[in-house]
Amino acid sequence: MQQQSESSSAGRLIRHFRNTKYMINESRAFFDAAHAAGIMAVHGRSTIGRAFALGTGSLDSRSRVIDFVRCSYLGLDNHPAIVAAAIEAIQAHWSLHWSCARTRLNFDLLAELEATLSDMFSARVLAFSTVMLANLGAMPLLASGQLTGGCKPVVVFDRIAHVSLAYHKPVVADETQVETIAHNDIDALERLCRKHPLVVYVCDGVYSMGGTSPIKELRQLQDRYGLFLYVDDAHGISLFGRQGEGFARSQFPQVLGDRTIIAASLGKGFGASGGILMLGTADQEDLFRRYSIPYAFSVAPNLAAVGAALGSCKIHRSVELSERQMRLAQRISIFDSLVATAEQGNSLPIRMISIGSEAKAIAIVGELLNAGLYTSVTFFPTVARGRAGIRVCITADHEVDDIERLCDCILEKVPDATAKPTPLASVPP
């Protein structure tokens, strides 16, 4: 949601970051229509690969659907080694969860997980039960100035930074100045760096609706002005880097330093459950281990999540990771060779098919589901009004046949989306 301004009765400019009432009023009809069409809040049971058994009740009576919704980009979320490691962890402790702050008592396996991830990602890694909570814990610390030498920075958000970041703008603004700039507007960010002695920039690494942050340009601003970067790379982890360090981390030097924090998911590409922060210094680690709010309350990842993540670490350190990264790249290329999107040719697994009308997008996603293909309808507030579309998550575990069938079905409904052959969209050898 965009920031709005109004004059208060006292004549002073008050800025509003959120307008929940407006957002609900403007989108409720779309949500209701999508639910009525049976394409939202779907239930199912995981089977093999990217298929799931639709609905609840007896498995025999359920239809088999190929899923293009969940963000398990490397197809790891039902990997036997990860599932087995989750079970082993529970059995080793004969417990699932300890209800107490991480400042008090922690499962020993959680220490092992943090040490393993720290080694893999050349950073000081802290684990959380979700990325959303990792971000919640970080925002007040950024605002306090404790990460920038004791001086409160101006905190700048990318306009389309994920809601799990943007939610906290009023909390940050309660403690320091907050600015919002246009998406990836490096010039605007540089102007703010020139104007203010300390600037923090908050953005996604890979954006959940497509596209990325210009990490190289951000690093230049960091070198030039000491810009502090907070990058949520939930969607970029595991897809890039020799050990899956992700879109953002793989573009920073071996030593992360004291001006960069990267958040990432242990779900999504990583295939387990939970979230992490990659920190650069011992001081930062001490600060988070004392004052990150979720860290100080009972929201550690549960043991199944810890075990699954340890299982996934083994895969990330084996040749299987690059094989899966490559399989994903091939499948993305196959999709791109058939269906044209704004994302065509990039190496990310998210594709957005523009439809325009919300009603039409809902209808098409319903028809795809009837054909056994589950995709996400996207509409306001996720995208602008009248710019509804279909979001497709491609994974390394999709059968090539399933991708081709999805593309055929999409093109039947949206013939304009037929891809023109380009060198970029050809399948790599």
Place this chain on the structure above:
Amino acid sequence: MQQQSESSSAGRLIRHFRNTKYMINESRAFFDAAHAAGIMAVHGRSTIGRAFALGTGSLDSRSRVIDFVRCSYLGLDNHPAIVAAAIEAIQAHWSLHWSCARTRLNFDLLAELEATLSDMFSARVLAFSTVMLANLGAMPLLASGQLTGGCKPVVVFDRIAHVSLAYHKPVVADETQVETIAHNDIDALERLCRKHPLVVYVCDGVYSMGGTSPIKELRQLQDRYGLFLYVDDAHGISLFGRQGEGFARSQFPQVLGDRTIIAASLGKGFGASGGILMLGTADQEDLFRRYSIPYAFSVAPNLAAVGAALGSCKIHRSVELSERQMRLAQRISIFDSLVATAEQGNSLPIRMISIGSEAKAIAIVGELLNAGLYTSVTFFPTVARGRAGIRVCITADHEVDDIERLCDCILEKVPDATAKPTPLASVPP
């Protein structure tokens, strides 16, 4: 943290809800001392009952410690039936977590869990991965007025409402008026109800540092003024009620109605992992299932949490629940018969031993740990400065010997805390 006010350069009163820098500066030395003393961020492995193996590495070399920190009040967090149900759920889906919004795709078992809990608690129950996220999702909806007939309410917080509620004050204040009243100040709340047509009150059911909300008096204000209540009963769930509906829910009528939302934990007393909201109407449920932020992103409870909660539901619906509730009451009485606290005689499992000096509290908790008894040191910002103490969580699974030994050790260090025999503190037959 208390709300602070200051005049802006424009002369208008700006209210600050958070002051992270101040809080850190005032408490950092205590945190550092407690970590140096080895009594914070402890690691361990669950063994049997309330014992755990301290540290990491080989199990043989670790000492056995009795834990009085974690909030598993009924001793369920390593109950064989709950642990087995967690494993069964993972095996049934051969997955742990689906990385996608609950508005998209859900495990069928999650639907079963929500239906079971709804039936047990006579409410429309939505499950979340943590109570903290359940609260995060609710706060903007409260502020928007969508839960109060489309009109924005004044949202009133109890001064010591849990940080997982208080954190969101600036977010709520960005959309509507926020007030903070003294702890349990019913008169102040009634004055606000008289002054404003729509008031929401946000409080804990059972406070994590002792004490409760006056639910009866709050219900009277609800009847008189239409007050909307949002009660976080994370610490009250399972301890009260025939099916463990908790401190708050058990004091409301069978039909929850359209003016009460209760948040609760599936960890703590419940013994699994995750959080829930108990809603009263279909409209509320539709609203949350569309617009609660964590619901709309990839933060569903993972399958191990869902399975464990389903296992705990079976215990909650059996005679074992009341047996455990009774065992807990007996153990609380034993503690109260030996050690005097402000909580003496109440039926809650949290006891706070006042020490005063932070250094002394840290030293005593360190000595207790050396004696094989792990308790929580509490200091600012959890309690006021100079009012440090020791927090003890009593559970149904503590051996009576262990409670007596803890009391003896506490009284050795704090002889003033010796209980005077009173009828309230006697062990029930």
